[in-house]
Amino acid sequence: MRHLFAPVVWLVSRLSYPRKLLLAALALLLPTLVLAGLSFVEQQQALERTRHERSGLALLMPLLKVSQATWNDPLLADAATADAPDALAAEIDALQARVAAVRGGDAVVRRFDALRAQRESVRSERPSGEARVDSLQSLNRAWRLALAEAADSAGLAADGDPLVAALVDSLSVKLPLLIENYAVARDLGAAAIGNKRLRAKQRNQLNVVRGSLDPLIMWNLENIERAAAVAPSLQGRLDVSLSAFNSAPLGLQEALTTKVIDTTDFDIAVDEYWAKGDQAIAATLALATALVPEIDAQLAAREETFGFRRNAVVILLAALALGLSYGFIGAYLSILQGIQDIGAAARALADGDLRCRVQPSSSDEIGFLAAHFNVMADSFEALTRNTLDATGQMAQSVEQVHRSSREIESAAEQQKASIARTANAVESLSVSVSAVAQHALDTDRIAAEAQHEAGRGERCASDVSQEMARISSSVNETVMVMQRLVAHSKEIGCVVLSIQEIAEQTNLLALNAAIEAARAGDSGRGFAVVADEVRKLSERTRRSTQEITGTIENIQADIASAVTCLGDSSAQVNGSVAVVDELGCVLAEIRRRVGISAGRIRDIVEATTVQSRDSEQITRHIQEIAVMSERSHDSACAAAESMGRLNALAGEMTQSVSQLQIRAALRRTRPILPA
Numbered sequence: 001m002r003h004l005f006a007p008v009v010w011l012v013s014r015l016s017y018p019r020k021l022l023l024a025a026l027a028l029l030l031p032t033l034v035l036a037g038l039s040f041v042e043q044q045q046a047l048e049r050t051r052h053e054r055s056g057l058a059l060l061m062p063l064l065k066v067s068q069a070t071w072n073d074p075l076l077a078d079a080a081t082a083d084a085p086d087a088l089a090a091e092i093d094a095l096q097a098r099v100a101a102v103r104g105g106d107a108v109v110r111r112f113d114a115l116r117a118q119r120e121s122v123r124s125e126r127p128s129g130e131a132r133v134d135s136l137q138s139l140n141r142a143w144r145l146a147l148a149e150a151a152d153s154a155g156l157a158a159d160g161d162p163l164v165a166a167l168v169d170s171l172s173v174k175l176p177l178l179i180e181n182y183a184v185a186r187d188l189g190a191a192a193i194g195n196k197r198l199r200a201k202q203r204n205q206l207n208v209v210r211g212s213l214d215p216l217i218m219w220n221l222e223n224i225e226r227a228a229a230v231a232p233s234l235q236g237r238l239d240v241s242l243s244a245f246n247s248a249p250l251g252l253q254e255a256l257t258t259k260v261i262d263t264t265d266f267d268i269a270v271d272e273y274w275a276k277g278d279q280a281i282a283a284t285l286a287l288a289t290a291l292v293p294e295i296d297a298q299l300a301a302r303e304e305t306f307g308f309r310r311n312a313v314v315i316l317l318a319a320l321a322l323g324l325s326y327g328f329i330g331a332y333l334s335i336l337q338g339i340q341d342i343g344a345a346a347r348a349l350a351d352g353d354l355r356c357r358v359q360p361s362s363s364d365e366i367g368f369l370a371a372h373f374n375v376m377a378d379s380f381e382a383l384t385r386n387t388l389d390a391t392g393q394m395a396q397s398v399e400q401v402h403r404s405s406r407e408i409e410s411a412a413e414q415q416k417a418s419i420a421r422t423a424n425a426v427e428s429l430s431v432s433v434s435a436v437a438q439h440a441l442d443t444d445r446i447a448a449e450a451q452h453e454a455g456r457g458e459r460c461a462s463d464v465s466q467e468m469a470r471i472s473s474s475v476n477e478t479v480m481v482m483q484r485l486v487a488h489s490k491e492i493g494c495v496v497l498s499i500q501e502i503a504e505q506t507n508l509l510a511l512n513a514a515i516e517a518a519r520a521g522d523s524g525r526g527f528a529v530v531a532d533e534v535r536k537l538s539e540r541t542r543r544s545t546q547e548i549t550g551t552i553e554n555i556q557a558d559i560a561s562a563v564t565c566l567g568d569s570s571a572q573v574n575g576s577v578a579v580v581d582e583l584g585c586v587l588a589e590i591r592r593r594v595g596i597s598a599g600r601i602r603d604i605v606e607a608t609t610v611q612s613r614d615s616e617q618i619t620r621h622i623q624e625i626a627v628m629s630e631r632s633h634d635s636a637c638a639a640a641e642s643m644g645r646l647n648a649l650a651g652e653m654t655q656s657v658s659q660l661q662i663r664a665a666l667r668r669t670r671p672i673l674p675a
Contacts, residue, residue: 018332025328029321036317042526043310049155050303053164054296056154059098060171061292063150066092067143067176068285070119071136071183092116111146118142130202133187137180144176156295160523161302163230166223167295174223175288178216179281185209185252186277189260193270198260206261213253217246220287227294234294241283241290248283251276338366342373354381391653399647441627447598454591462584468576476570482563486556493552496545503541510535 012020092112122135151157151172159165188206192198198206224242228235255276259268341358348356357374360367513531517524609620 021328021332025324029324032320032324033317036313036320038530040310040313040317043306043313047303047306047310050299050306053155053159054299054303056150056156057168057292057295057299059150059154060147060156060168061289062098063143063147064171064176064179064288065285067140067147068179068183068281070140070143071187071281111142111149115139115142115146130188130191130199133184133191136187137184140180140183144173144180147176148172158522160521161230161298163227163234164295164298166226167291170220170223171288171291171295174216174220175284178213178220179284181209181212181216182249182252182277182280182284185213185256186274186281189256189277190270190274192260193266193268193273196266198266203261206256210253210256210261213249217249220245231298237294238287238290241287244283245287249280252280335366338370342366342370345373345377349377349380354384388654391650394650438627444598444602451591451595451598454588458584458588458591465581465584472570472574482559486559486563489552489556489559493549496548496552500542500545500549503538503545506538507535507542510538 012023015023092115118139122139148157151168156164156168157172159168185206188202188209192202192206221242224234224238255268255273259266259273345356345358354377357377358370360370360374510531514528514535517528517531609624613620
């Protein structure tokens with residue numbers, strides 16, 4: 001794992017803290033910005049689709065009116081003249097310009113050209129009677145196709161809203177077809193009444209029209225009922241139009257059945273029959289006119305919702321960016337301030353000012369480091385204060401010993417001179433005794449040196465024992481730290497398990513969201529994509545938590561091995577302490593026995609002196625005094641020289657330690673630096 005992240009560690013370690021935080025901010029912000037941008041684009045596209053549907057809706061009613069006006073076009077009448085003004089053509093041109101301004105209306109514009117050519121063809125042929133009705137029906141069918149194509153190009157026909165879909169189906173398909181059937185029934189019936197004759201082809205055609213009226217009316221009513229199921233208040237707003245829509249066709253249907261198809265008398269005036277047809281067509285147009293505001297209101301509400309969502313995404317995105325930027329800037333300033341404070345305190349400590357401390361202002365790693373820095377500074381200050389006190393005391397003691405050594409050296413020098421004068425006189429008498437005494441003295445000196453070396457060995461063994469005890473204490477503290485690391489790693493494992501459970505629950509929620517989005521059809525397709533991305537993200541989180549769990553288990557195993565090894569090391573150190581203690585005891589015993597031997601040697605010297613007392617009493621005393629004086633003089637000189645060097649070292653140590661600034665008990669301390 002360490003080798004896997006080595007390139008990233010190498011790269012990040014070469015970045016400054018601002019760049020590291022900037023990199024972390026980008027890693028967090030970029031995915032958030034991408035998701036928010038996708039959501040914004042989705043809402044904007046939905047808003048544009050709704051606006052496009054409203055633009056197309058605004059064209060449906062004019063197209064329907066032009067389609068209906070084709071049946072009453074005076075230029076297509078039997079008695080029309082060639083130079084009559086063409087008012088409908090101007091209306092068609094204006095409507096074509098409106099269609100061209102709508103996005104995706106090119107196909108409808110091209111159909112306008114074909115409709116204009118077809119209208120001119122009918123106008124030039126001037127058909128009459130049944131042929132005229134067929135021509136008008138063909139032209140009206142082309143207008144109905146243009147109307148349906150306009151609804152398709154605007155996206156109204158494929159709208160997922162049940163209310164909009166039902167009302168648009170009536171407005172663009174069923175109501176135009178119903179108007180066409182009303183017009184065919186009106187024109188063919190009026191022609192039959194005027195001619196007092198109904199041919200077989202006309203009868204069949206009228207029977208087909210009569211049979212289609214009721215289904216068409218029912219289909220439109222069913223569409224309105226489906227829309228009312230979504231918006232119950234719609235039924236109340238359309239009551240007047242629906243009442244006229246249901247009652248107006250009854251007169252036309254009755255006259256068509258009793259006065260045209262099932263009779264030979266044709267006992268109804270043409271104008272009266274024509275008026276019944278116009279009444280049915282007008283009621284249908286009135287219903288269509290009433291449907292347009294309802295559809296537009298639904299689309300307007302949807303447009304407002306999409307606009308609100310889009311603006312909410314923008315505001316949320318801006319707030320998120322500002323919040324994250326504010327948080328990262330605060331984190332950067334907190335880390336940088338803590339590091340600068342610790343660095344300033346460390347520089348002051350390095351310059352000899354041991355009074356400086358860092359005030360931890362946070363509970364993070366920087367605050368933890370500041371607290372431990374203060375502990376280190378306290379320990380160093382206490383050690384320096386103790387050293388300074390001990391150095392001062394040592395300097396005073398050394399100075400006293402140095403003065404005493406000088407006095408002893410002077411007295412020994414005088415004594416040496418006096419004894420030398422006396423020794424010259426009696427030297428010949430004490431040669432043999434001096435030789436024996438000299439050998440005894442050499443033996444005594446060697447024993448003293450052995451005793452001194454044994455004492456040094458005992459002190460070294462004691463120092464080694466103390467150092468091994470400190471090592472054992474450090475090992476035990478390290479074992480305790482390792483055990484705390486094991487506990488912390490177990491806590492991390494619990495957190496990782498919680499994250500894994502959250503990831504699994506997120507995965508289930510994403511699957512449920514995808515199922516609901518699939519049920520919603522096309523309108524939920526975008527949400528299904530987001531749900532799938534969430535599911536993938538939760539799956540990646542679950543795999544990552546599994547990898548983290550494995551890594552933590554490996555770390556726990558390594559820590560357990562380290563604890564075992566440290567325990568073995570502690571046992572070995574304890575064993576070494578016991579061995580060193582035993583060595584100290586042995587050296588102490590050696591020093592004791594050497595001391596006994598030295599005492600025995602001194603007894604030998606005294607015995608030798610007693611044996612030679614009778615014969616060379618004067619020589620012996622003088623020789624002993626001379627030897628003792630010589631040794632005292634040499635010892636005094638060596639002690640004075642050693643004390644001089646020790647005094648110089650104490651002065652240097654005092655001068656070095658005195659350069660450090662420490663906090664005195666009665667002195668104002670230096671202000672503590674904030675971390």
